[in-house]
Amino acid sequence: TLSDRLTSVLTNLRGKGRLSDADIDATAREIRIALLEADVALPVVRSFIQGVKERAKGAEVSQALNPAQQVIKIVNEELVGILGGETRRLDLAKTPPTVIMLAGLQGSGKTTLAGKLAKYLAGQGHTPLLVACDLQRPNAVNQLQVVGERAEVPVFAPEPGNGVGDPVEVSRRSIEEARRSQHDMVIVDTAGRLGIDEEMMRQAADIRDAVKPDEVLFVLDAMVGQDAVNTAEAFRDGVGFTGVVLTKLDGDARGGAALSVREVTGQPIMFASNGEKLEDFDVFHPDRMASRILGMGDMLTLIEQAEQAFDADQAEQAAAKLGSGQLTLEDFLEQMQAVRRMGPLQNLLGMLPGAGQMKDQLANFDEKQLDRVQAIIRGMTPAERADPKIINASRRQRIARGSGVTVSDINDLVSRFFEARKMMQQMAGQFGGFGGGGGGK
Numbered sequence: 001t002l003s004d005r006l007t008s009v010l011t012n013l014r015g016k017g018r019l020s021d022a023d024i025d026a027t028a029r030e031i032r033i034a035l036l037e038a039d040v041a042l043p044v045v046r047s048f049i050q051g052v053k054e055r056a057k058g059a060e061v062s063q064a065l066n067p068a069q070q071v072i073k074i075v076n077e078e079l080v081g082i083l084g085g086e087t088r089r090l091d092l093a094k095t096p097p098t099v100i101m102l103a104g105l106q107g108s109g110k111t112t113l114a115g116k117l118a119k120y121l122a123g124q125g126h127t128p129l130l131v132a133c134d135l136q137r138p139n140a141v142n143q144l145q146v147v148g149e150r151a152e153v154p155v156f157a158p159e160p161g162n163g164v165g166d167p168v169e170v171s172r173r174s175i176e177e178a179r180r181s182q183h184d185m186v187i188v189d190t191a192g193r194l195g196i197d198e199e200m201m202r203q204a205a206d207i208r209d210a211v212k213p214d215e216v217l218f219v220l221d222a223m224v225g226q227d228a229v230n231t232a233e234a235f236r237d238g239v240g241f242t243g244v245v246l247t248k249l250d251g252d253a254r255g256g257a258a259l260s261v262r263e264v265t266g267q268p269i270m271f272a273s274n275g276e277k278l279e280d281f282d283v284f285h286p287d288r289m290a291s292r293i294l295g296m297g298d299m300l301t302l303i304e305q306a307e308q309a310f311d312a313d314q315a316e317q318a319a320a321k322l323g324s325g326q327l328t329l330e331d332f333l334e335q336m337q338a339v340r341r342m343g344p345l346q347n348l349l350g351m352l353p354g355a356g357q358m359k360d361q362l363a364n365f366d367e368k369q370l371d372r373v374q375a376i377i378r379g380m381t382p383a384e385r386a387d388p389k390i391i392n393a394s395r396r397q398r399i400a401r402g403s404g405v406t407v408s409d410i411n412d413l414v415s416r417f418f419e420a421r422k423m424m425q426q427m428a429g430q431f432g433g434f435g436g437g438g439g440g441k
């Protein structure tokens with residue numbers, strides 16, 4: 001199985017210090033097999049692996065992960081990126097009703113989805129109307145009526161004997177009905193065929209032209225595997241669609257169809273169906289799908305844990321350093337950069353409890369001052385950063401010239417640094433040390 005193979009690749013690579021081309025190639029081979037086993041279409045596999053390899057080659061070596069884990073992490077991130085790229089919510093019409101049309105092969109789960117979607121939208125305060133435009137199968141209208149009852153959402157259907165036997169006409173009238181009775185959403189269920197055929201496509205296109213949908217959702221059975229690409233292309237060309245819904249994810253399909261359809265049609269996967277009940281429905285989660293395709297949720301959890309542990313380790317080391325008074329300017333610079341990556345300091349400080357008293361200082365806070373501090377520290381040699389005591393007058397002059405600041409700026413920084421370090425030490429003394437005391441005594 002895949003996880004066995006990955007385990008063997010992992011053992012082969014464990015302990016190596018960095019990502020070599022051979023490591024990347026070996027892991028890529030396994031990933032390739034995994035994707036094919038998940039029924040991802042071959043051309044999609046190829047271009048995906050290519051992207052992953054390029055990224056892996058340029059990747060910085062992680063200290064938290066072994067090389068195989070690192071490649072897997074990259075693969076996972078790329079997958080999540082592609083699957084979730086441009087994820088979006090339903091496009092609502094400026095003037096209601098918003099019209100959502102469902103298209104897909106027979107048995108793909110359209111009618112079931114219509115009910116799920118109706119219930120979901122009603123739960124969000126919408127007032128959907130379900131429309132039965134599958135007049136092909138004898139029982140189809142009734143099926144939607146049952147679904148509508150369960151979802152507690154009204155169904156618009158041709159009544160026996162009222163002469164409407166044409167799904168296009170039904171769809172047109174349903175929009176009028178929605179306007180009249182103030183439904184803000186219309187969900188149009190359509191007929192499907194077991195295979196792609198022209199008549200079905202034409203009917204779907206006619207319904208589309210009649211209702212001018214804001215969204216056409218292509219409903220795809222995740223179990224179909226390699227056929228997904230052909231079907232999706234046929235519907236793209238025959239009707240066109242703006243989003244994808246994957247169904248039957250409660251089955252044992254590995255979900256490769258998701259990646260193929262996303263790549264080939266460029267349309268986002270918006271919802272996922274995972275059972276026959278109305279509740280078995282959710283917005284699409286790219287991360288869950290990625291780990292399903294890779295078939296290695298456990299491995300991904302492990303990777304996450306390893307990284308978190310590593311971060312915690314580093315934080316603890318930094319905290320220990322603070323307390324012991326061994327803080328260097330290098331640490332200072334690192335911390336400053338880490339904090340600044342989180343956004344403008346004003347915002348950050350504003351979120352701290354008790355920041356109210358600091359308001360005035362915050363208002364005067366000058367980010368440029370920080371730029372200057374960073375420039376100064378960057379202008380120092382490693383030895384100077386590690387032990388600021390050695391920064392004598394001639395060194396100060398050299399740093400000032402190099403960083404474009406004055407000697408007094410440097411005096412300022414160095415003396416404030418020593419003050420800060422002293423303060424940290426005192427605080428550490430008071431609170432019994434940073435980092436180690438999380439459990440409380």
Ligand code: GDP
Pocket residue numbers: 104105106107108109110111112113192247248249250251273274275276280
């Ligand atoms: P339609 O022909 O596209 O309208 O498909 P249906 O909604 O009638 O669904 C076809 C069959 O698939 C029915 O038996 C449904 O109960 C079943 N079905 C639909 N969605 C799901 C799903 O997410 N999981 C499972 N297990 N069955 C589903």
Ligand code: MG
Pocket residue numbers: 110111112134140189190
């Ligand atoms: Mg149906």
